[in-house]
Amino acid sequence: MPHTASRYLAEGPRVGIRHFTHADGAEFTARARESHDLHRPWLFPPDTPGAYTAYADRLIQDPSKAGFLVCTKDDGAIAGFVNINNIVQGAFQNGALGYGAFAHAAGRGLMREALDLVVAHAFGPMRLHRLEINVQPGNAASIALARSCGFRLEGFSPGLIHIAGAWRDHQRWALTAEMRSTPARERR
Template sequence: MTDEHPCSDDYPYVAEGPRAGIRPFALADADEFVARSRESRELHRPWLFPPDQADAYASYAGRLIEDPTKHGFLVCERDGGGIAGFININNVVQGGFRCGALGYGAFAHAAGRGLMSEGLGLVVRYAFGPLGLHRLEINAQPANTASIALARRAGFRLEGFSPDFILIDGAWRDHERWAITAEMVRAAPDAATGATSG
């Protein structure tokens, strides 16, 4: 991995906060993403298996770039542009539902620094603004306390429990269902400023 990151002129942020910005995945991110995934295996297992080979990254990023039911975002540190993690909106359904399911992961060097919390807030507001969605869901395994804490900090509410919900690493795993709606975000005070959104 090098210390260089794709040029921000070529890959601009779609939203920015004080310390983090979010931008779509690019094929040019392969080297850094793969290296960060390899460094983060201990943090991610057994919850998450992001691509850690160049060909797997190309396939993964290609789906996020091409599939209209998916929106993938890299959470980047504004100081230097390094990738801190990723947040994907999957299974987007429009029409009367206007909903998507979030999946995310921090990389080990950025874990515990608040960058993913900031990034998730940016993704939620982008989803309810430019993307026109109304509801976002997070499904997290009950023992994945870091993922659940991130959902809670972002204002998601616990809505239920789904046994044998998602096939992960060869087994069907139970998940808690967390969700947030556009109305909840508009009504909630902004964590950084105390102001309301919208």
């Protein structure tokens, strides 16, 4: 039986991750519109064709960004996204994660599986050393996801990121390649 190449960069039991393409615009924007209530006030993913094209262009063309669609393996549907922003190479080897599940996939553990895949890809083929997640303190689901994936709370930054017209406070979570290889019970 001949081997067929996977459409995914990495796969878990239920999801695969792949890069954004322009062809994903219609499905992505429909999912973003369906998920408006879930995402607000934390996320503002593109929900129009023009906004998606500009967003995808940045993720595809800018070397300081890497975008990953989270797709369910049974049907290939887009379940969410994980982006690595502000990638710095050289002595820093760092990136900042941003992510979101779409409403139809939320609460099913798919993003936990996907975030593990993206972290492994970042510390593997991308050769990053450290990943950061900045989360608004009231975003309990995002904090739980960061914690469950082994990120540690490093601090609190008032007025860190401008979102929806205001400077928002954020908790700072981080994970290094060395921490990832240390069992969770030893990191506590």
